[in-house]
Amino acid sequence: MWKYVKNWIEIRIGLSELIRTHLTGYLVPANLNIFHTLGFVALVGFIVQVITGILLLTYYVPQPDHAFKSVQNIMVNVPYGWLFRLMHVVGSNLIVIAVGGHMLSVFFMNSYKKPRELTWFAGASMLLITLAFCLSGYLLPWSQLSYWATTIVTNLPSALPYLGALAVTCLQGGQNVSGVTLGRFFALHVVVLPLLLLALVSVHLFLVRRIGISSPPFGRAGEKKPWTAFRHEDHPGGTPFFPHFVLKEAYMVMVFFALLFLILTFAPTLFLPEDANMPADPFKTPAHIKPEWYFLAPYQMLKLVPNKFAGVSLQIIMTLVFLFWPFLDTNKEDNLLKRRVLFAGFVAVFIGWVVLTVWGKYS
């Protein structure tokens, strides 16, 4: 029976040739490490978010009078509602770690260099979209934390002259965060951002497959051929994508799930502070409101820079440098360890980010 089905498919789409060219016969560098799997881990994480998100949608009501109650209902009354909501909450944080780790490893291995500038740009855009997902999803439970965190973020453009005030009213749909804002963020979170992400994932994967996986600069034998015309980077003598590299990816996916369920079991409220369990009160800003851990560094930076325009502009400039980094770094050397100034800058920025995060947490 199976043989018949296989033959039926084979005649119609040439399955064995597809498997040979894209899986078993597709050779990747033999020295790929687990950091190369983080992109796939993030993709699996997004699939988990889509599934749990759809499940949450069946009970969630995007209306200020009902949003908080509907989330409480999911947590308390709906069978296993707490599980799917916590998977969604914890999963979003793990995705940020996976995507951030993926970007860091790409930077460290200088894999963004010619001809992969667009691959980096698509990946960096996806990191920003991931953060936009987190921000827009944050408001949906309509808790004290979500209400005031959104108030702060949607007021950020007000620092910019001319269009800043217009941008704030367009984001909030009025003079402050209200039901209109909730509707806008809901539409962003469940329709606009998923479609954007899907488009970017497609572009990113197309570029990775079209150009070929870059080999790590460490321990590479022989000279690299210059990129004067388009070519696919082949890896003769490499290992087959399937089963060798897929097994490595499967291993890291299981690490992702192990971490997810470890947090769900032993620290379920890790990403849900007390203010996340109180309904939004538009007339009372809670004391010591803090953003999620991945926004602590920019939050602390805003506190430290005395001028609002300078603080927001600095963050916009840093984001643009991050997005367009491959176009700014034109040095041909692709081993970061041989570029001491860049390496020192990278370490300084990383330590600065960690210090600002810890400072923001305990300030």
Next chain:
Amino acid sequence: MDWAGNTTAMTNRREFLQKLLALLGLTTFASFLYPFFKYFSPPAGQAGAGTFVLSKADIPVGEAKETVVNNTPCVVINRPDKGFIVLSRVCTHLGCLVDYQKDKKRLLCPCHAGIYDLSGNVTSGPPPKPLQQFPIKVEGNSIIIG
């Protein structure tokens, strides 16, 4: 060369159609873009022309009372030296609501530690401008805001 052997006429016609197509495309795009932006720009809120009355007896010297005037969260402070003042509680930094701190005689924003004096002026922190002040009249036992 077209079926009639007239290359120039064909090219001209194609160029004309290309330009017409671009014009139609731009018109369609602009016709969509304008309502798109208008759709997301909310209509201006109703001007707060109403007045709001409080009793002086509700706010002893040194105390403050939080209230809402024309949809804006406000605080009415009875300053020991300068009398009553009504300030918006919306921090001019990023929109959090400031809290009156009686013992320190100041207003503190809990989000990014912006500090204002009891006249609404910034004394420290990132807020770029003073708190909005509402006009008041004190008549007899009443404080009339607005």
